[in-house]
Amino acid sequence: MATEHKNDDGLRRQNRSNRTIAVACLSFFVCMIGVAYASVPLYRIFCEYTGYAGTTQRTEQYSDTILDRTINVRFDANTANGLPWDFSPMQREVTIRIGETTLVKYQAKNAFDQPSYGRASFNVSPGRAGAYFNKVECFCFTDTTLQAGESMEMPVVFFVDPEIVNDPDLKDVKTITLSYTFFPIEKPQPVAGAGAQGNGS
Missing domain, CATH: 1.10.287 (Helix Hairpins)
Structure with a gap:
């Protein structure tokens, strides 16, 4: 026991x-x-x-200093699997003065026969340059809907901070690449009350 x-x-x-x-x-x-x-x-x-990992800066102010030195900015576009869009920059490259505010455009077209939905992320290379790449306007992290066959122009307004010339690791950089990738997302939810307003009209 x-x-x-x-x-x-x-x-x-x-x-x-x-x-x-x-x-x-x-x-x-x-x-x-x-x-x-x-x-x-x-x-x-x-x-x-x-600006770590090539992430650009967001700003609402334009640069108040424009240098005589120029830099090339290239534009890259990618689409993740599952999103039937043709996505590309309308300009592959621009040469701008450092500090000069510049407008470029990307274009996306839905090649599918139904509406589809995407959201873009971005990065800059070389990665350290992201700390000096300032975007005033951009379409990144915005839910975007394209109807069947619809095309859309997407502006990007940016400048390269003149402080980049004082960074010893970037003093010899001649080209910066801005790259966007669109990913598929679920259908955005309708705004509350939108249906009621539509029925009352």
């Missing part, structure tokens, strides 16, 4: 230990998922603030 009680006690302790380990593992797994989801927007904010 004593042996049986010892065995039962041992089994109970083992079961409690297993449950504790299982709960700890589950808690760790849930925490890691939370960190993963939180890290995406935090990483994006960090990149936009610092």
Whole structure:
């Protein structure tokens, strides 16, 4: 009998230990998922603030200084699998003065026979140049809908910060490449109340 009680006690302790380990593992797994989801927007904010990983800067002001030195800016366009769009820059390259505000356009066309939906992300190379590439207007991170066969022009207004010439790692850079990639997204949800307004008209 004593042996049986010892065995039962041992089994109970083992079961409690297993449950504790299982709960700890589950808690760790849930925490890691939370960190993963939180890290995406935090990483994006960090990149936009610092220019890390080729992320450009957003600004509402034009440069008040334009240098005599010029730089080439190339434009690249990509479309992820699952989005039937023809997407390309309307100009492949421009030569501008550093600090000069410039307008270029991309164009997207839905080659599918139904509406489709996309959102663009971007980066700049060399990556360090992202800290000096300032966009005043752009279509990135905006949900875009194209009807069947529809085409759309998408403007980008930007300038290269004159401070780039004071960066020892970029002093010899002659060309910067701005690259956009469109990804498919789910159909955007209608704005609340839009249907009611339409019925009342």
